[in-house]
Amino acid sequence: MTPPPLLHCQALAKRFAATGPAVLGPLDLAVAPGEFVSILGPSGCGKSTLLRLVSGLLAPSGGALTVAGRPPGALDDLAYVFQDATLLPWLRVDANVETLLRLRHVPSAERVRRRDAALGLVRLAEKARAYPRQLSGGQRMRVSLARALALEPRVLLLDEPFGALDEMTRDHLGEELLAIHARQAWTALFVTHSVAEAVFLSSRILVLAPHPGRIAHDLPVELPYPRNQDTRRAPDYLRLVAEVSARLRAVEPAEASAA
Amino acid sequence: MSPRLLRRLPPFVLAGLFLAGWQALHHALPAGRRFLFPSLPQLAGAFRVHGAALLDAAGQTALASLGGFALAAVVAVGASLLLASSTLVRQALYPYLMGLQMVPVIIVAPILILWVGPGAPSVIIVTFLITFFPLVVNTTQGLLSVDQGHLDLFRMGRAARWQELLLLRAPAALPYFFTGLRIAAILAPIGALTADYLVGSTTGGRSGLGIMALLFSARNEIPALYATAVVGCALGFALVALVSGLAWIVLHRWHESYSPSDS
Numbered sequence: 269m270t271p272p273p274l275l276h277c278q279a280l281a282k283r284f285a286a287t288g289p290a291v292l293g294p295l296d297l298a299v300a301p302g303e304f305v306s307i308l309g310p311s312g313c314g315k316s317t318l319l320r321l322v323s324g325l326l327a328p329s330g331g332a333l334t335v336a337g338r339p340p341g342a343l344d345d346l347a348y349v350f351q352d353a354t355l356l357p358w359l360r361v362d363a364n365v366e367t368l369l370r371l372r373h374v375p376s377a378e379r380v381r382r383r384d385a386a387l388g389l390v391r392l393a394e395k396a397r398a399y400p401r402q403l404s405g406g407q408r409m410r411v412s413l414a415r416a417l418a419l420e421p422r423v424l425l426l427d428e429p430f431g432a433l434d435e436m437t438r439d440h441l442g443e444e445l446l447a448i449h450a451r452q453a454w455t456a457l458f459v460t461h462s463v464a465e466a467v468f469l470s471s472r473i474l475v476l477a478p479h480p481g482r483i484a485h486d487l488p489v490e491l492p493y494p495r496n497q498d499t500r501r502a503p504d505y506l507r508l509v510a511e512v513s514a515r516l517r518a519v520e521p522a523e524a525s526a527a
Numbered sequence: 528m529s530p531r532l533l534r535r536l537p538p539f540v541l542a543g544l545f546l547a548g549w550q551a552l553h554h555a556l557p558a559g560r561r562f563l564f565p566s567l568p569q570l571a572g573a574f575r576v577h578g579a580a581l582l583d584a585a586g587q588t589a590l591a592s593l594g595g596f597a598l599a600a601v602v603a604v605g606a607s608l609l610l611a612s613s614t615l616v617r618q619a620l621y622p623y624l625m626g627l628q629m630v631p632v633i634i635v636a637p638i639l640i641l642w643v644g645p646g647a648p649s650v651i652i653v654t655f656l657i658t659f660f661p662l663v664v665n666t667t668q669g670l671l672s673v674d675q676g677h678l679d680l681f682r683m684g685r686a687a688r689w690q691e692l693l694l695l696r697a698p699a700a701l702p703y704f705f706t707g708l709r710i711a712a713i714l715a716p717i718g719a720l721t722a723d724y725l726v727g728s729t730t731g732g733r734s735g736l737g738i739m740a741l742l743f744s745a746r747n748e749i750p751a752l753y754a755t756a757v758v759g760c761a762l763g764f765a766l767v768a769l770v771s772g773l774a775w776i777v778l779h780r781w782h783e784s785y786s787p788s789d790s
Contacts, residue, residue, distance in 0.1 A: 323683060348683045354676035358698045358781045370694070371684040399781045 306466035314481025347416035595654025603662035611670035653722030669703025
């Protein structure tokens with residue numbers, strides 16, 4: 269028996285002006301608990317819009333969207349990781365990780381427990397007293413991830429979180445993210461531009477097509493977890509990367525692929 | 528000589544050249560006009576004679592500067608919070624703020640004397656008027672210049688308005704506030720001195736530097752007038768140093784204007 273979907277979109281649509289063209293949808297999607305879903309697509313296909321709709325930052329123009337059976341604005345345990353680390357530069361790492369808990373008035377003892385657990389997960393406990401500017405780009409992103417994990421979310425929304433990092437750091441963080449995912453039960457929606465990253469991380473890949481944004485392909489990634497360095501050399505992995513790349517190229521508008 | 532010592536030398540060399548130039552300028556003037564530009568020994572003489580009085584006056588002016596300055600800082604923070612709260616409030620109030628800065632002190636002075644009489648309170652009010660504008664403009668700018676990513680983060684976190692203001696906008700505005708404070712620190716002693724000159728009082732024999740300047744120019748004591756200028760200048764430097772020190776304490780650990788490499 270399949271579990272009920274954690275995230276459920278029915279004919280979800282978004283237009284920014286009342287009379288303007290649809291940016292996204294109508295789009296149907298069901299994501300089960302624990303899935304790691306990557307979203308790929310050319311720019312302008314509404315990837316970030318979809319994430320913002322799920323987060324409740326944007327209100328849909330049409331259709332229905334529920335997270336754990338409730339409208340997204342009401343759900344508390346949903347966390348967002350942005351492309352930039354967006355750490356508050358005037359706070360030390362530990363206080364940064366606590367920021368969102370503080371906004372939600374989590375009692376101090378509980379705040380400390382969750383903070384230390386989250387910093388442990390991203391292996392940055394020893395940097396708790398550092399200021400963000402003393403960290404490398406990869407470390408900052410790990411703090412940002414810890415801040416989201418401290419919410420103990422059921423759904424983790426990641427908007428190109430490793431996009432600004434070098435490839436080595438990026439691969440490394442991907443592996444860490446999977447290791448954390450293996451220990452915790454959250455569901456991930458991961459927006460990325462990198463096909464290789466999407467295949468490596470995900471249990472499922474959505475390829476979006478633009479104008480308006482819609483799901484062109486919904487592909488399962490049947491590579492066994494845990495995945496590691498060897499995964500990146502496995503024939504199945506390489507075949508999937510090639511296949512997803514081809515599908516992505518097919519939905520790119522002609523002028524974009526020529527550029 | 529070690530390179531470290533060599534690097535510290537230029538300011539001292541320049542100071543020496545400055546003093547030598549000063550002395551040379553005095554001697555370059557025709558003998559009948561030399562009184563207009565006192566020599567260094569004459570200046571030293573003025574300090575010997577009037578040093579105690581000047582120091583006391585400097586203390587008075589320093590108090591007035593700090594008073595007006597602190598008042599301006601407190602009111603500016605409150606006003607900035609109000610101004611940052613909405614575009615409508617900003618558009619409505621801004622002309623009046625500009626007006627406050629544009630009313631010439633020389634016209635406000637006689638009105639103030641009528642209202643509160645000559646003396647320290649008037650001096651503080653004038654100093655306040657002069658330092659308020661850069662403080663409020665910079666602080667408001669700071670409260671509004673918040674990173675969009677941080678705003679999204681706070682919205683995702685369902686932050687209340689007061690949380691956004693207290694935990695995000697206020698700390699983000701600190702560097703801007705200190706920029707305003709630095710400008711105000713330069714203006715405050717000038718303001719207090721001018722105010723003392725215009726609305727000061729000698730009651731109780733406690734006068735500020737403005738009154739001293741008035742006295743010395745009436746008595747035609749030119750070297751003493753120069754000495755007063757030097758003291759006023761030193762006061763300005765002291766206030767700027769105080770503000771820079773405060774800014775360092777608050778900002779150096781996290782703000783990019785204090786990079787770890789050049790500490």
